[in-house]
Amino acid sequence: MNIKMDRTETGLLLALPLLILIAFVLPKWVVNYVQVSLGTGLVALGVMIQMRAGLVSFGQGLYFCVGGYAAGMLAKFLGISDLFLLLAAGILAALIVAGIAGFLLRRYREIFFAMLTLAISMILFGLLSSTEELGSTDGFNLPSATYLGWAPEGETGRLTLYTFTALVVVVCAILLNRFLKSPVGYINEAIRENEVRVEYLGTSAHHAVHITYVLAAVVSSIGGVLWALALGHVDPEMTNWTTSGQFVFISILSGTGNIAAPLIGTFLLEILRVYAVEISPNTWQMILGSVMLLTILYLPKGLWSLLTTRKSTKPSDDSADKISVGD
Amino acid sequence: MQTAVAISVDGLGFAAWLFLSSVGLTLIYGVMRILNIAHGGFYALGAYSSAWAIGLFVNSGGAVVYSFLLIPLAALLAGAIAGLLVERGILRYMYGRDEVLMVLVTYAIFLILEDATKLIWGTESYVAWQPAFHFGTINVMDIPYTVYKFIIMAVALAVGAALFLVLNKTRVGKLLLVVIEDREISGALGINVTLFFTVTFVVGAILGALGGAISAPEISVLPGIGAEIIVLSFAVIVIGGMGSIGGAMLGALIVGFARALSVHLYPPAELFSIYLVMAAVLAVKPYGLFALAESRKI
Amino acid sequence: MKTKYSLMASAALSALVGTSAFAPAVQADDATFKIGVVTFLSGGASGPFGIPGRNAAEVVIEAINAGTMPAPYDTAGIGGAMIEQVVIDENSKQKVADYQKLVDKDEVDAVVGYASSGSCKAIAPEAEKLKQLTVFAICGTPQIFEEIVTEPEYLFRSMSHATMDNVGAARYVLDTTPELKTIGGINQNYAWGQDSWRDFSETIAALKSSVEVDSEQFPKIFAGQYGSEISALLSAKVDVVHSSFWGGDLEAMIIQGAGRGLFDRSQMVLTSSDTAIPRLGAQIPNGTIIGARGFNGPYAPDTELANWFEQAYFDRFGVAPVSPSYQMAQSIMALKAAADKAQSSDPDAIRAALAGLTFESASGEVSMSLSDGHQAATGIAYGTYEFDASTGKGSVKNVRSYAAGCVNPPVGVTSGEWIKGGFDGATCE
Structure with missing residues (x-):
């Protein structure tokens, strides 16, 4: 594999120390939102790489939840709290579930892919909501993470988890960036443009979609593990369609132009919500909705285009295509 | 035997409600290719205005029998005003954008409508049960059902038939099919495409509001009811085939019977029966049951 | 393009700094x-x-x-x-x-x-x-x-x-319905509904083992439409139907159930239902057992x-x-x-x-x-509903109160163990 880094990757690597520094400089509550945003941001990333292939998953919460519950159940029933084992469990669970579901889902495109992913995630929601051993809709709590036998507590524990979260997220982002530039990544773009031609060129679109789907599941699951550990709690709400919907909205709002966009977008949206609630506790949804509309109207390529518009002065007409799913 | 009859009546009753609550969604999708999340907002608006109007009317001494008229009236007004505002005020600036982006747009509109409803009617619940019991009940195999349930079934059939006739037997309907087939060419032929879009969206909004308005007497109308209907109506139209009126009817019947069956035979399955059916149908028929040729929607 | 990353970084940073800038000055007051x-x-x-x-x-x-x-x-x-x-x-x-x-x-x-x-x-x-x-x-x-x-x-x-609500409800039912033979339930399918039904049905089972459970309905929360569930309960014809429904679901269930005679066929026990009284008034059938999760509302x-x-x-x-x-x-x-x-x-x-x-x-x-x-x-009270047409107001009568020690587990015992163990240490007068 090419070791040479592109701009995005250098940027991400440079951002890592900065991200970690934040934990020591900024107030705790902001760091908390950064941390949960890193977890959910990974899921948005999973949604985004599928969007590159023209696939919109309205059920990505499934893997967010699979990760969280895999880690949670390992802790609850086997008493394991080692971060690396929990991450491994999340990845393994996602590999199995996505590997199997992928055989079905890779045949679907457009709105039908969206709806089938939604249906599958809601079946898990129904199952978990009626399983009293796992706390039903109330979910259950997770212990604090340990690291190869080291069990930091209090402030140290918080900072350690944060540092690891930042590290894992940046590594995932870099690997995904590599993926987007790999042959499969380019095939995905071609699938979005015209799937029939891809097949005529002798490549299997199903194969590429399957790989992408599993990969997206794995990062989402990692996001789920990290988020659950930061929160110390999992519940079936993680796989509810409203949660999955949010990941899609974040990906669209942030734009699919760059791997870092969903991560930053998640945090910005979270902060927007916090202040909307503070300014107007009873009608914060209205503020959120209006900001979304204005963003779509003026930044059709997503927030990321704020950073790239200098390049081209073309009107937004054809730009809409790039965001998303072709038809 | 009693169970079998109960399952049929319950299934039909629930299906009628589902059809009324989702037909507007499939109409808008069929014509405009917009998966309209704001549909939930229209449903809530219809429910609120109908419950509010009925309550006002009955409490001021109006005869209950006339309050039935308030249901379609409330749906018409609420749907037309909100639909026009949304389409003329927001959506028309967004046409031509990608389908998925439009989902986000309608989600943002839904959030705004949710709070707008709260600002208009507050957070206290509204109940307007009078019409639901005006005609009493009918016993079917020793189980009483309200006559209102059967009225809803009749309305659902009538709405379905009316839409079918307008789309297939009138000039407007045929022109609409042309617009669906090819937007640009129909524009070149002199068809006012913009007008068709506006009218379709408003009709869809009115149908959404009707779903809410007609269920208002049976439920308690309060914040959050709009969100509940969204995913349910998605399931219905996806099962039937998106954009097809007949499909919405079939989808509603399948979901209605799936729920009635699970409630009577195995209650714990009720929570996810709908999604199981949806996954099963999509696994066999990837485009839903009634999806015909790609562009021939509706 | 160089500026792109500094821009990205500064956008994120300014968001971060912006948020902290809003933080109020230290509360010296x-x-x-x-x-x-x-x-x-x-x-x-x-x-x-x-x-x-x-x-x-x-x-x-x-x-x-x-x-x-x-x-x-x-x-x-x-x-x-x-x-x-x-x-x-x-x-x-x-x-x-x-x-x-x-x-x-x-x-x-x-x-x-x-x-x-x-x-x-x-x-x-x-x-x-x-x-x-x-x-x-x-x-x-x-x-x-x-x-x-x-x-x-x-x-x-x-x-x-919530243990108190359902233990109290079960005690009230047994105290007022000596010939109780069958019970049924309609509860929302989430933790609250599941826990409530478990506590209620297990309390009944522990206090009167001859009672049979027939028809346990668990509709989705916020479903709003309960036609099928009500049909199932109507055909089950149990003596008592327990429900922990609250809010809009409760009001919808009362409207739909009362309209179809469910409340006449079975004695309804609604553990969290005082909220419905001001809104539904005469629509709640007289005799319905009303709970208010403690000495609240009508039991204040x-x-x-x-x-x-x-x-x-x-x-x-x-x-x-x-x-x-x-x-x-x-x-x-x-x-x-x-x-x-x-x-x-x-x-x-x-x-x-x-x-x-x-x-x-x-x-x-x-x-x-x-x-x-x-x-x-705290203790809890249950009573039956009574609507006064002349004042247009609903109230409760046949009120029985249960002291804290009668409906709450004693120190050191979990609710589940306490109910299953037959209420050791309960102090009911």
Whole structure:
């Protein structure tokens, strides 16, 4: 594999120390939102790489939840709290579930892919909501993470988890960036443009979609593990369609132009919500909705285009295509 | 035997409600290719205005029998005003954008409508049960059902038939099919495409509001009811085939019977029966049951 | 292109800095006592729970600041400090981060509220971790102190958990229906509904083993349409149907069920139903067993404090307070009582005073007697509904009260064990 880094990757690597520094400089509550945003941001990333292939998953919460519950159940029933084992469990669970579901889902495109992913995630929601051993809709709590036998507590524990979260997220982002530039990544773009031609060129679109789907599941699951550990709690709400919907909205709002966009977008949206609630506790949804509309109207390529518009002065007409799913 | 009859009546009753609550969604999708999340907002608006109007009317001494008229009236007004505002005020600036982006747009509109409803009617619940019991009940195999349930079934059939006739037997309907087939060419032929879009969206909004308005007497109308209907109506139209009126009817019947069956035979399955059916149908028929040729929607 | 990354970094940084810039200057003013009020302001639980709770908090806090509450709370402020409230929405996907924001950014002295058991489970360990005085006002699950925080220092719950509702309901049914043979249930398919039905049906089984269960319905929460479930219950023809429905679902179920004669065919027991009385009036059939999750609403005692609360709430909002209002009021009165006892507005002093305290609320006497003095135990009352056509108002009659010791497990026993074990140590008069 090419070791040479592109701009995005250098940027991400440079951002890592900065991200970690934040934990020591900024107030705790902001760091908390950064941390949960890193977890959910990974899921948005999973949604985004599928969007590159023209696939919109309205059920990505499934893997967010699979990760969280895999880690949670390992802790609850086997008493394991080692971060690396929990991450491994999340990845393994996602590999199995996505590997199997992928055989079905890779045949679907457009709105039908969206709806089938939604249906599958809601079946898990129904199952978990009626399983009293796992706390039903109330979910259950997770212990604090340990690291190869080291069990930091209090402030140290918080900072350690944060540092690891930042590290894992940046590594995932870099690997995904590599993926987007790999042959499969380019095939995905071609699938979005015209799937029939891809097949005529002798490549299997199903194969590429399957790989992408599993990969997206794995990062989402990692996001789920990290988020659950930061929160110390999992519940079936993680796989509810409203949660999955949010990941899609974040990906669209942030734009699919760059791997870092969903991560930053998640945090910005979270902060927007916090202040909307503070300014107007009873009608914060209205503020959120209006900001979304204005963003779509003026930044059709997503927030990321704020950073790239200098390049081209073309009107937004054809730009809409790039965001998303072709038809 | 009693169970079998109960399952049929319950299934039909629930299906009628589902059809009324989702037909507007499939109409808008069929014509405009917009998966309209704001549909939930229209449903809530219809429910609120109908419950509010009925309550006002009955409490001021109006005869209950006339309050039935308030249901379609409330749906018409609420749907037309909100639909026009949304389409003329927001959506028309967004046409031509990608389908998925439009989902986000309608989600943002839904959030705004949710709070707008709260600002208009507050957070206290509204109940307007009078019409639901005006005609009493009918016993079917020793189980009483309200006559209102059967009225809803009749309305659902009538709405379905009316839409079918307008789309297939009138000039407007045929022109609409042309617009669906090819937007640009129909524009070149002199068809006012913009007008068709506006009218379709408003009709869809009115149908959404009707779903809410007609269920208002049976439920308690309060914040959050709009969100509940969204995913349910998605399931219905996806099962039937998106954009097809007949499909919405079939989808509603399948979901209605799936729920009635699970409630009577195995209650714990009720929570996810709908999604199981949806996954099963999509696994066999990837485009839903009634999806015909790609562009021939509706 | 070089500028792109510096731009990205600066965008993110400015967002970060921006957020911290909003943080208020350090609260040097000791004369205020800041309370974070967490309640549902959006979604399906906002109408029946969240808003009545927020309203109650407003009424009580203003009265405390003005010193207009009746005795024993007729002094102004919390330990002399004026209360300032910060209200946030419980309907959020980042409940814990929101809580941490209240603690860290808003620097609240105490947090009160939370209606959902799921929220409480997630927040409970956080409160201890952040050493933040927190009083849960509602949430039903008994697990909070039985399993999650077993040695609480900072966390309190100012009302009994849901076990009481259902043990009380079962005792009332057995006391009033001696020939009980079959029971059925319709409960929402989520933790609250499942727990409620389990506690109720197991209590009946433990106290009268000959009773059979027929038809257990678990519709989805916020479903609104219960036609099929009601048909199933109608054909089951059980003696008693138990339901822990609340809010809009409850009202819809009463409308649909009563209209089809379910309430005539079976004796209905609605454990959380006082909220429906002002709205449905004559639509609730007479004889329905009504619960209010404690001595709230129609079961509120005839004390100066209770009457004041009912009147003040009514004057302000034009409707009578419902059980979530009483529960929220109770959590703030708990703080006030503890501060009065400690003669201080210092959270640590309040915390020390609150543990094990017995105080008066609009729902009568509350004693923080369980879980090292952090969990309240109160009694409960049930009665049957009676609508008075001449006044247009509903009320309850045939009221029976059960003392705290009769419907709550004794210290050191979990609710589940207590019920299964046949109520060892229960003290019923």
